[in-house]
Amino acid sequence: SQQGEEDPQALSIQEGENATMNCSYKTSINNLQWYRQNSGRGLVHLILIRSNEREKHSGRLRVTLDTSKKSSSLLITASRAADTASYFCATVNTGGFKTIFGAGTRLFVKA
Amino acid sequence: DTAVSQTPKYLVTQMGNDKSIKCEQNLGHDTMYWYKQDSKKFLKIMFSYNNKELIINETVPNRFSPKSPDKAHLNLHINSLELGDSAVYFCASSPQRGVSTDTQYFGPGTRLTVL
Numbered sequence: 001s002q003q004g005e006e007d008p009q010a011l012s013i014q015e016g017e018n019a020t021m022n023c024s025y026k027t028s029i030n031n032l033q034w035y036r037q038n039s040g041r042g043l044v045h046l047i048l049i050r051s052n053e054r055e056k057h058s059g060r061l062r063v064t065l066d067t068s069k070k071s072s073s074l075l076i077t078a079s080r081a082a083d084t085a086s087y088f089c090a091t092v093n094t095g096g097f098k099t100i101f102g103a104g105t106r107l108f109v110k111a
Numbered sequence: 112d113t114a115v116s117q118t119p120k121y122l123v124t125q126m127g128n129d130k131s132i133k134c135e136q137n138l139g140h141d142t143m144y145w146y147k148q149d150s151k152k153f154l155k156i157m158f159s160y161n162n163k164e165l166i167i168n169e170t171v172p173n174r175f176s177p178k179s180p181d182k183a184h185l186n187l188h189i190n191s192l193e194l195g196d197s198a199v200y201f202c203a204s205s206p207q208r209g210v211s212t213d214t215q216y217f218g219p220g221t222r223l224t225v226l
Contacts, residue, residue: 040220041220042201042203043154043203045214099156101146104154
């Protein structure tokens with residue numbers, strides 16, 4: 001099965017609400033990254049969390065990492081219509097350098 | 112100033128044809144990648160080059176041949192196109208090989224449609 005699986009697959013919320021997306025993976029990792037993809041565009045890096053970190057913040061983004069459960073979450077607070085996009089987690093296995101992307105969560109923020 | 116650029120943006124062609132997609136990065140990065148994103152949005156690594164040297168070659172049909180004339184360019188040539196090759200192909204680059212914390216910078220994608 002695929003490393004880096006996100007859930008939910010799709011999420012629809014109202015502007016101003018918080019959006020939480022989860023990612024699970026299967027092997028030991030060096031780090032986990034979150035990327036965003038707007039429709040018809042390439043992926044854009046959002047945030048990286050290392051395997052020895054538990055939580056990281058960047059603006060309205062908060063990422064957590066639980067290596068015992070092999071899972072991560074991305075929280076977007078006070079969402080905006082412009083946050084509408086697909087969000088992907090990406091992992092690099094311990095000792096490796098190949099980045100593996102999950103299938104993504106499609107977030108739709110209604111104005 | 113575009114960091115990672117790809118041409119063409121759209122490519123529509125008949126089965127059996129041969130086509131190429133070009134990628135250029137002006138970031139001074141050492142490592143470049145080709146990814147394939149299917150209709151379900153799965154993004155799969157195809158190839159990676161570091162300073163013109165092939166370092167990742169996933170299980171990809173040999174109809175796909177990457178070429179890196181220099182470290183700023185990574186082109187993808189596809190022979191005998193098949194219906195299943197229809198997808199969006201993304202080029203990406205990152206600063207250094209083997210640095211797992213490197214961020215990847217993606218191009219805008221090339222949407223290939225095989226009829």
